[in-house]
Amino acid sequence: MDDARLLAELLEAYSPSGQEEAAVLAFTKIARSLGYQTGVDDVGNGIARIGSGKPHILYLGHIDTVEGAIPVRIEGDVVHGRGACDAKGPLLAALLAGQGHHGSGEIVVLAAVGEEADSRGARHLIPRRNPDYLLVGEPSGWSNVTTGYKGNLSLQVAFEGVRKHLSAPDPTTVEQALAFVARVRSFCFLYHEKTPFASLTAKVSSITTARMGSREVVKVHVNFRLPPTMKTSDVLTFLEAEGLGDRITVKDRSEAVEVPRDNEVVRALTAGIRDAGGRPKLLHKTGTSDLNLAAPVWGCPAAAYGPGDSHLDHTDEERIDMEEFRRSVAVLGGAFRSLTARP
Numbered sequence: 001m002d003d004a005r006l007l008a009e010l011l012e013a014y015s016p017s018g019q020e021e022a023a024v025l026a027f028t029k030i031a032r033s034l035g036y037q038t039g040v041d042d043v044g045n046g047i048a049r050i051g052s053g054k055p056h057i058l059y060l061g062h063i064d065t066v067e068g069a070i071p072v073r074i075e076g077d078v079v080h081g082r083g084a085c086d087a088k089g090p091l092l093a094a095l096l097a098g099q100g101h102h103g104s105g106e107i108v109v110l111a112a113v114g115e116e117a118d119s120r121g122a123r124h125l126i127p128r129r130n131p132d133y134l135l136v137g138e139p140s141g142w143s144n145v146t147t148g149y150k151g152n153l154s155l156q157v158a159f160e161g162v163r164k165h166l167s168a169p170d171p172t173t174v175e176q177a178l179a180f181v182a183r184v185r186s187f188c189f190l191y192h193e194k195t196p197f198a199s200l201t202a203k204v205s206s207i208t209t210a211r212m213g214s215r216e217v218v219k220v221h222v223n224f225r226l227p228p229t230m231k232t233s234d235v236l237t238f239l240e241a242e243g244l245g246d247r248i249t250v251k252d253r254s255e256a257v258e259v260p261r262d263n264e265v266v267r268a269l270t271a272g273i274r275d276a277g278g279r280p281k282l283l284h285k286t287g288t289s290d291l292n293l294a295a296p297v298w299g300c301p302a303a304a305y306g307p308g309d310s311h312l313d314h315t316d317e318e319r320i321d322m323e324e325f326r327r328s329v330a331v332l333g334g335a336f337r338s339l340t341a342r343p
Contacts, residue, residue, distance in 0.1 A: 003096065003329075004074050004322050006030055010088045011072045011081035012198070017064040017117035020044055023083075026064055026112045027091065028334035034099040036109070043124040047113035050098055054132065055105045056162030057339050059098075059332075060290055061091040061123065061137030061306070062115035066314045075321045084320040086113075086313040090137035092242025093325060097332035105340035115290055118252055122290040126297050133265050133301050133339050135332075136291040139308030142328040145269045146304035151199060151226030151256035151294075152288040153235055156249045159218045163211065177207060177218040180244070184222060187238055191230065197284040201225045221251075225286055228256040256294040258284070263301035264339065276327050305332070 010030065011057045015023035024046040028038035031048035033118055046063060065083040067267035072081035083089070098107040108131075112121030140146045157180060171179070184202050191200035206221045224235050234252045239248055259266070261282055270280035287310075295302045307328035312318045 003325065004077070004079050006324070007079050007084070007089060007092050007322075008072050008081065009137070010072055010092055011079070011083050014023060014082065015064050015070050016067040019112050020064050020113045023088070027063055030092070031095055031109065036099070040053050041124065043120055044113045045121045045125060048095060048109045048111075049106055050104070051101045051106040053104055053106060055340060055342055056131045056315070057105060057107045057133045057135070057336060058129065058131035059094040059107070059109045059127070059135045059137055060294060061094065061109065061111055062087050062113070062121065062290065063091065063111035064113055064116050065081045068316065070316060070318060076320050079322060080319040082318055084312075084318050085139040085308030085310065086318070087139065087306060087308075089210050089308050089320045089325060090139060090328075091330045093139060093307050094135075094332055096295070096329045098336055101340065102337065103340055105336075107340070108338055112290060119254075119293055120292055122293050126240070126294055128151060129301055130298060131139055134264060134291075134294060134298060135269075135305040135335070136289055136294070136302070137306045138289045138291075138304045139306050139310045139313065140283060140304060141309060142276070142307050142324045142331060143273050144281045144283050144315075145266055146283045146285055146291075147261050147266060147271075148197065148228070148258040148284035148296050149256065149288050149292050149304075150286050151230070151232060151254055151292065153224040153232045153253045153258050154217055154225065154251040155222055156251060157220045157222065157239070157244055158247045158249070158334050159220070161216055163214045173216050173218045174209060177220050177339075180220060180242075183242060184288065191227070193227070198227045198229070200230060201286075225288075226256050228258050231255060254288055255296070257295050259291075259302050263303070264342065265301040265303045265335070268335040268338040269303060269331060271338065272331035275334050276330045279329070305335075
């Protein structure tokens, strides 16, 4: 089966966070056909390994996607479908790059669950593994390597009050919530820098109102994206100073990450890009990935890399050009050979 059809097979197993089982089975089936030993761990992560001994190279991808199925189709040399870029395309590229490995070292391609939600797959994995080299499977474009991601703090703030006549002088509960949003914007403005990566930003994802008799509750869901110069605790300290400490429910948090731009993984990937005829570019991204969680704990050389245009992530236009995909397979193959040759 050619690479486009293999990818289509993986995309056909629709896998929004929490519903990854069928996609993990498709992943392990494909991996076995390529010569990998496979398994599934206690939380549902799909595992494919080839080779043995040191060094231990881990390609940490994710098998889950955001919600919203897209009809899977192949048009010419382009494959359309949810997960084509984010991040089943990178997973398949790593499997194809590592197939046939017979030398020293072990290559593990891991299809983690839950990355788009709470990263439960990576959180389960981190205390149980200690790789020598880490590559995180996210779309960077075949000639780019990602060396930094912003931090993430997702939370809910609840405002409670009693419904009042609209002619009353006091602010409504909804107005209290909107005033909070304005204070958040002012706080972020204090940390606006020259680039988005260096700036603190916040987005309100939803505001919900519930009424029970005369009592009403307004819940504001906010996502902060933090630069490397800030910690999630800094934002929480601001919110507590605003008198909101007992109203906050943290949904997800991870600190910003920047890896050294000259570490062994970055060098191996950039060399592979040059060998494939490209001019490598190092990226800082305003999103987050499992690199945020794993790199600080493991402390090994690391970077994120994979085919695909990240601007298509989470959109109904998600697709991947297979020529780019094949170039990324060549890049990853060269990086794997370079890294496994190290003592």
